[in-house]
Amino acid sequence: MNAVFFLLPVALGLGALFAGLFLRAVRAGQFEDLDDPPERMLRD
Amino acid sequence: MSALPAQSPCRHCGAAVEADAPKGAVYCCSGCELAAAIVDGAGLEAYYAGRSKPAPRPEGPARGLDQLHVETDAAGLCHATLRLDGLRCASCVWLTERVIEGRPGVKAVQVSYATGRTRLSFDGAVTDLTQILSPVAALGYRPQALSSAPVADRDLLIRLGVAIFAATNVMMLSVSVYLGWWQGMEERFATLFRWATLALATPATLWSATSFFRAAWVGVRHKSLSMDLPVSIGVALLYGHGLLATFAGQDGYLDSLTMLIALLLAGRVLEQRGRQGALAAAQALAATAPRVARRIEGDRIVDIDPKDLDVGDLIEVAAGEELSADAVVVSGTASVAMALLTGESEPVAVLPESAVVAGALVQEGALRCRVTAVGGETLLQRLARGLAEATDRHVEPGPIDRIAPLFTAGTLLAAAGTFVGWWLHGGLAAAIPPTVAVLVVACPCALALAQPLAVAAGLGASARRGLLFRSGDALRALAQIDTVALDKTGTATGGRPVVVLADDATLRIAAGIERGSIHPIARAIVEEASRRGLPIPMGRLLQEVPGVGITGEVDGTVYTIARGGPGTVEVRGVGTITLRDTLRQDAAATIADLRAAGARVVLLTGDHGDVARRVAWSAGIDHVVADQRPDDKARWIAAARAEGHRVLFVGDGLNDGPALRAADVGLAMGSGAPSTMMAADAVVAGEGLGPILSGLRAARAAERAIRGNLRRSVIYNILAVCAAAAGLINPLVAAVLMPLSSGLVIWGALGVERALSEKR
Numbered sequence: 001m002n003a004v005f006f007l008l009p010v011a012l013g014l015g016a017l018f019a020g021l022f023l024r025a026v027r028a029g030q031f032e033d034l035d036d037p038p039e040r041m042l043r044d
Numbered sequence: 045m046s047a048l049p050a051q052s053p054c055r056h057c058g059a060a061v062e063a064d065a066p067k068g069a070v071y072c073c074s075g076c077e078l079a080a081a082i083v084d085g086a087g088l089e090a091y092y093a094g095r096s097k098p099a100p101r102p103e104g105p106a107r108g109l110d111q112l113h114v115e116t117d118a119a120g121l122c123h124a125t126l127r128l129d130g131l132r133c134a135s136c137v138w139l140t141e142r143v144i145e146g147r148p149g150v151k152a153v154q155v156s157y158a159t160g161r162t163r164l165s166f167d168g169a170v171t172d173l174t175q176i177l178s179p180v181a182a183l184g185y186r187p188q189a190l191s192s193a194p195v196a197d198r199d200l201l202i203r204l205g206v207a208i209f210a211a212t213n214v215m216m217l218s219v220s221v222y223l224g225w226w227q228g229m230e231e232r233f234a235t236l237f238r239w240a241t242l243a244l245a246t247p248a249t250l251w252s253a254t255s256f257f258r259a260a261w262v263g264v265r266h267k268s269l270s271m272d273l274p275v276s277i278g279v280a281l282l283y284g285h286g287l288l289a290t291f292a293g294q295d296g297y298l299d300s301l302t303m304l305i306a307l308l309l310a311g312r313v314l315e316q317r318g319r320q321g322a323l324a325a326a327q328a329l330a331a332t333a334p335r336v337a338r339r340i341e342g343d344r345i346v347d348i349d350p351k352d353l354d355v356g357d358l359i360e361v362a363a364g365e366e367l368s369a370d371a372v373v374v375s376g377t378a379s380v381a382m383a384l385l386t387g388e389s390e391p392v393a394v395l396p397e398s399a400v401v402a403g404a405l406v407q408e409g410a411l412r413c414r415v416t417a418v419g420g421e422t423l424l425q426r427l428a429r430g431l432a433e434a435t436d437r438h439v440e441p442g443p444i445d446r447i448a449p450l451f452t453a454g455t456l457l458a459a460a461g462t463f464v465g466w467w468l469h470g471g472l473a474a475a476i477p478p479t480v481a482v483l484v485v486a487c488p489c490a491l492a493l494a495q496p497l498a499v500a501a502g503l504g505a506s507a508r509r510g511l512l513f514r515s516g517d518a519l520r521a522l523a524q525i526d527t528v529a530l531d532k533t534g535t536a537t538g539g540r541p542v543v544v545l546a547d548d549a550t551l552r553i554a555a556g557i558e559r560g561s562i563h564p565i566a567r568a569i570v571e572e573a574s575r576r577g578l579p580i581p582m583g584r585l586l587q588e589v590p591g592v593g594i595t596g597e598v599d600g601t602v603y604t605i606a607r608g609g610p611g612t613v614e615v616r617g618v619g620t621i622t623l624r625d626t627l628r629q630d631a632a633a634t635i636a637d638l639r640a641a642g643a644r645v646v647l648l649t650g651d652h653g654d655v656a657r658r659v660a661w662s663a664g665i666d667h668v669v670a671d672q673r674p675d676d677k678a679r680w681i682a683a684a685r686a687e688g689h690r691v692l693f694v695g696d697g698l699n700d701g702p703a704l705r706a707a708d709v710g711l712a713m714g715s716g717a718p719s720t721m722m723a724a725d726a727v728v729a730g731e732g733l734g735p736i737l738s739g740l741r742a743a744r745a746a747e748r749a750i751r752g753n754l755r756r757s758v759i760y761n762i763l764a765v766c767a768a769a770a771g772l773i774n775p776l777v778a779a780v781l782m783p784l785s786s787g788l789v790i791w792g793a794l795g796v797e798r799a800l801s802e803k804r
Contacts, residue, residue, distance in 0.1 A: 001230070001233070004233060004236070005236065008217075008236065008237075008240060011213070011216075012213060012240065012244070015209055015212070015213050016209070018209070019205055019206060019209035022202075022205045022209075023202055023205060023206075026198055026201045026202050026205065027198070027202075029163060029198075031198075031201055032161075032198075
């Protein structure tokens with residue numbers, strides 16, 4: 001069970017990594033326009 | 045004699061190529077030739093094959109690009125967001141993106157077809173916006189500064205992301221802790237989990253939830269208590285208790301806390317998205333302003349900024365261009381669309397000495413005009429200003445905000461009662477846990493979600509059906525409506541009357557006087573005169589009193605044109621002209637449905653009673669208020685409101701401004717004047733009256749959802765507080781109950797779209 005002391009920070013670190021990725025995606029404006037990209041795919 | 049062979053239309057913009065152009069010319073002007081050279085030169089000929097609408101006509105170099113906001117990031121890459129006007133079909137997006145991508149130094153570009161929003165990244169050392177966008181401007185697209193910044197939205201989204209990260213991980217930890225209650229758990233693991241929970245809950249509370257604290261503080265300072273206050277108190281209490289409990293080695297309610305913060309923020313993001321989407325669409329409908337003016341200086345023509353125009357300047361306007369000032373035509377003839385002012389997209393013919401107004405679009409021909417008013421003095425700007433004043437409406441606080449203070453007081457009373465009760469019963473140590481539980485479960489998160497989610501659902505549902513609201517308050521006001529007042533011309537009818545009976549002499553004089561007028565009736569008269577091939581005399585308009593009539597001079601005689609009998613216009617002493625207006629296609633069906641929905645439908649019009657009654661009869665309206673001048677309409681609405689009615693007014697023209705302001709909810713037809721749209725609470729996008737009905741249904745469904753949510757969450761809170769006071773609530777029970785109540789409220793809000801889909 002002592003593995004928990006190691007696994008918990010790993011799990012939280014992974015979570016934080018994804019939160020960070022989300023943050024980057026927001027900053028890059030990926031969530032600003034949710035309507036156009038699906039149409040764009042059909043146009044190209 | 046054989047007719048001139050018809051030239052095929054311009055390859056680029058589709059306009060007619062001048063008949064005197066060299067045979068075989070494929071472009072109407074050098075601008076289009078240049079634009080086509082850019083397209084061909086970049087290997088993008090596929091654009092001409094794939095497009096569904098012709099390109100906008102080039103208007104000369106883009107201006108003010110150096111003033112657009114550019115952000116430079118740490119890596120030296122520049123980012124700019126702007127709006128591209130003139131996108132007409134998906135191929136335009138394809139073309140502009142390819143052209144911009146092909147410029148040196150450009151790293152990325154993305155153009156949104158729906159809103160024209162364009163995002164650019166480029167190497168600031170190699171190029172600048174002017175260089176990048178010049179070819180796009182040469183193609184006829186107009187780069188513009190973006191009016192609204194999306195910064196707030198991003199910030200909220202990041203806060204939500206952090207809150208969700210915290211909530212999901214805390215949940216994982218808490219499940220382990222709760223399982224430990226039954227299966228046993230070594231204290232060191234429980235301690236680790238509690239501290240990890242606190243570490244996760246801290247950013248969620250101290251950063252993600254700060255917007256609630258701020259809103260609550262603003263509410264307190266302005267003495268208008270909203271739901272943010274009890275929410276903030278709840279969040280602060282939950283976190284404070286969790287902090288102390290963790291230090292004391294006990295379980296707190298931090299799992300409920302993070303979950304609730306995430307749900308509340310999600311509700312707020314949904315609400316903001318719905319509102320911004322509708323606002324952006326309304327802005328796109330209304331966005332129009334001339335970008336460049338061509339001033340004639342001696343024998344040269346100089347491109348200048350419309351701001352630099354002066355009264356008395358001579359300007360040239362060609363097909364495809366908008367007038368940048370009010371002016372009088374000096375030479376040339378053209379057909380001009382005055383959609384801005386009248387809501388009519390059909391062009392009207394203008395000749396020398398006709399008056400033209402800023403914002404009018406020249407569709408064919410070319411004009412030289414003498415400027416009579418510029419900038420803020422143009423008719424367009426004056427009317428827009430008039431409408432912009434006093435558009436702020438007082439909105440009654442919603443049922444949720446009204447009960448917020450009551451709620452807070454009730455919670456505190458319940459907590460005090462619990463504390464005293466347990467203290468007397470079992471002493472101080474026994475009193476604290478149930479008191480904390482009461483304060484915790486009373487956190488009115490479901491209540492706080494109840495309204496924004498339902499409003500967001502209502503805004504979205506009505507936007508998808510063609511009614512764009514400018515605010516959630518307008519949606520709520522619409523739900524209370526019991527009287528629908530429709531303007532006739534341009535709203536109930538398509539606003540295009542046609543002349544059905546007139547003799548040539550009368551028509552000739554009326555057309556001569558009204559040739560420069562933009563009123564639909566004047567246009568019908570001028571069009572009929574042209575259709576009959578009558579030579580239209582050079583009349584002069586002397587005076588125009590909106591809603592009454594005009595006086596003017598033709599061939600040295602002064603005539604008065606006024607409303608005559610039903611559906612007629614009378615040229616005093618000469619004769620009468622009979623006109624007929626045509627009803628919108630879906631008017632009768634929509635009005636029947638509105639009445640079935642319990643609304644009294646009234647036709648409120650400046651026209652004569654008999655005409656109005658005829659239109660009303662064919663539309664199925666039984667209540668007609670005719671002969672109303674713009675101010676009368678506003679007075680009638682005010683009187684109806686004073687009798688206790690809630691009035692929705694639907695109009696389209698600038699003269700409807702006072703009535704739009706006077707009504708509980710003012711709706712503008714999307715085909716109408718942009719400034720009318722800016723004064724209205726909501727805009728009908730697209731044709732027909734149908735969206736009004738959908739909007740009303742959406743508003744009522746949202747209001748029902750709000751009330752249902754209110755009932756559900758109040759019942760939940762009362763039950764939960766009672767249970768807590770009885771000592772039945774522990775952190776596990778709270779962790780199940782509190783998100784469950786929020787879930788119920790979300791389910792209630794989803795009912796709005798469900799209710800509307802079933803009706804369809």
